[in-house]
């Protein structure tokens with residue numbers, strides 16, 4: 001039962017693109033929901049597969065009236081860095097723009113890297129030769145980490161190719177697997193739970209993506225709340241991974257306020 005009382009004891013994971021934000025605009029109800037949760041002193045974490053630096057995401061949110069600090073924003077590169085440190089990798093080939101490279105540990109241009117991190121293809125103008133080089137490294141057994149398993153996302157209402165589409169291409173061509181560090185990876189959700197300081201079952205995951213948000217929440221033991229914005233498609237709410245479904249964030253807030261069980 002999700003009521004105001006239940007929510008006050010919980011932690012909230014909010015997806016960014018397609019849920020709180022559509023490009024530079026906040027979705028209906030996003031600002032009032034964030035303000036409301038903060039007024040209840042409920043811990044919130046913006047958990048995204050976007051590889052924008054947390055400081056840049058913070059500015060995007062603040063411009064729209066959501067006062068969320070960088071410490072409360074988790075991106076997959078933070079999770080990757082913990083993994084890189086843990087594995088002791090000192091030379092990591094990085095696929096991504098300057099903003100992404102700056103965030104990653106131990107970046108190296110070597111032809112014989114310890115690992116490869118796929119962060120973002122949007123700004124690097126990837127061509128056949130680069131994809132062939134990556135596929136060959138993967139075939140040689142070099143470990144690959146990817147920031148996102150999703151194949152597309154929505155920006156200003158337009159569908160964009162996401163890193164997961166390149167992950168699939170490389171896996172198909174190489175017949176090897178790539179470790180995804182972004183949602184729906186349980187590794188990534190575990191890091192979020194640690195940051196929120198709550199048990200998985202006390203956490204509501206609010207998002208627009210039935211796979212990355214809802215399936216990720218379900219396999220990690222949290223409660224999935226699907227919002228019909230962003231990449232939502234009719235019928236997504238029928239998934240057994242979805243516990244609750246709302247037209248928008250305003251509806252979600254209204255229902256918590258009214259203490260209606262849903």
Ligand SMILES: [Mg+2]
Nearest residue numbers: 015017018208
């Ligand atoms: Mg989303």
